[in-house]
Amino acid sequence: MAEVLVLVEHTDGEPKKVTAELLTLARTLGEPSAVFLGGPGTYAKAKDYLAQYGAAKVYLVESEDIADHVAAPAAEVLSKLVADTSPVAVLAAATPDSREIAARTAARTDSGLIWDATALTADLTATQGIFGGSTIVSSKVTKGTPVVVVRPNSTAPEAAPSTPAETPVDITISDAAKGAKIVDRVVEAKSGRPDLTEAQVVVSGGRGLGAAEHFALVEKLADTLGAAVGASRAATDAGWYPHQNQVGQTGKTVSPQLYIAVGISGAIQHRAGMQTSKNIVAVNKDPEAPIFEFADYGIVGDLFNVVPQLTDEIQKHKAG
Amino acid sequence: MNIVVTVKQVPDTWAEKKLDASDKTVDRKSVDNVMNEMDEYGVEEALKIKEAHGGEVTVVTMGPDKAVETIRKALSMGADKAVHLSDESLHGSDALSTSAALAKVISTLSPDIVITSSEASDARGGVMGALLAERLGLPQLTQARKVTVDPGAGKVSVERLADNGYALVEASLPAVVGVVEKINQPRYPSFKGIMAAKKKPLTKLSAADAGLDAGSVGLPAAASTVLEAQPAPPRQSGTIVKDEGDGGAKVASYLAAQKLI
């Protein structure tokens, strides 16, 4: 069976859930080959996970050349693998880093690129929601090896234990690919909460919260639900919450089972990042707020009354 | 500093965007078109770099004739000159062929720094910075929320957004920088700027002028195709209730009924 290359999404070797989703999707197209690119000694943390989700092979590069440079070295490796293995397709996650690697790989291999796919059939027809989800298109790559960037939460991951053959990739990264060097990494936000793009429930706060300290209300609700915390741009711009948590056109795109918007008006740029959530709940004191035009359930009221009560009621529900 | 900034004209953010029924490309005729909002941040950053280090800002766009309105906006914000790649044959180009065409035009300008923004609001590819770096063989400094240029040392460094913070990335000039909207506050064109823009040099290039092969651009050369397009199924209209003191409890019941808790 022909190979499907899956670019492993990970943080210092720790695989992200979308990797399992991509491997699950890859199994419907051919034989999944995981491509693990990371810093020295990072693969050990991913090994069992890739086996659990059915990687038949793992192509491996662990080097500082990969970890300490932006996009280009990874694209060089992936392009070489495309040339060497003639895969049916290359799958990557719709994260900022992987989409850039995928784009460069498509350019280098003279292949077509599809981004933000939410489904992919065996004949490689992709589904995409465009214009903020208002139009659904099916599209297909017509040239080279399809390089498809897939949205997290598009496929339900299914385990399929395997014993992957590990193949180190024999490659020397060119100097040209090492032009953009990462000299430092600064951690600003570590919450212990689920990853925003992968979470099944997201609770987001906006300008309606009025002050940074009021985000505690949102966090408390999120923690009762095991949810990730998001924020509107108004909230991140005001410095109330880290920009990494921004949801929207220029922030993260999320697609959880449940999205709760607290004190968020629902501007089109915010909507672009959360519209495909399965259930949208909004709390806003303005009955005219645009968010109510697309919320499944909305409460017109003061968030300072509604949110604490909601948190209490969920706790009671769980206890009962 | 020779600074090039790319801008794109896109359907107005608030317009109801559609695909053209005949060839399934973005319908740019039935809507108001504006400069991609994110590109205002790119132009602003280009102007800031010029103000700090001297030099010249050249705006580059590829798009239909009326994209000249977006060029005018960039010029009225303060850019010095513009190159407009415009040709019927370019219609329907995908991101890959657009990047090849833009790279060809940009390389003739011998820039020290090429600035793009992180995303255009029409197709939301978010890949042009990476593609231009690839095509031009230049370092890729995308997702930048802060840019520091040191022309003396021939270096540029950026704070690149990461999942839990940022990475400090350095490169030698020339380089491609992609900016996010956190980076600055774009200025409004002044009346003086608007008047001055009318006299600034604007070079219009056809595909042939730019040295692009006829077969390498436009819809026929695109490496992917849209087979079908449909409006998304309308959302069931939601239930909106006024809080009567039991709003939180009502949401909790809704969540329980939906088996979400």
Ligand SMILES: Cc1cc2nc3c(=O)[nH]c(=O)nc-3n(C[C@H](O)[C@H](O)[C@H](O)COP(=O)(O)OP(=O)(O)OC[C@H]3O[C@@H](n4cnc5c(N)ncnc54)[C@H](O)[C@@H]3O)c2cc1C
């Ligand atoms: C290029 C560009 C990119 C952008 N990208 C993004 C993006 O990625 N994400 C994003 O979110 N935005 C983005 N925006 C900004 C967007 O246009 C809006 O400005 C922003 O989403 C507004 O945030 P908000 O809803 O929190 O604030 P507002 O629009 O001010 O809404 C606050 C809401 O809170 C309600 N409220 C106030 N007090 C209470 C109370 N006590 N109880 C209940 N409700 C209350 C108000 O009725 C109001 O509806 C972008 C804009 C531009 C130009």
Ligand SMILES: Nc1ncnc2c1ncn2[C@@H]1O[C@H](COP(=O)(O)O)[C@@H](O)[C@H]1O
């Ligand atoms: N046709 C074009 N002409 C000029 N710049 C473009 C064009 N298409 C994209 N860009 C630039 O690339 C950025 C990212 O676009 P995209 O990758 O298409 O989302 C845009 O905001 C522009 O700065």
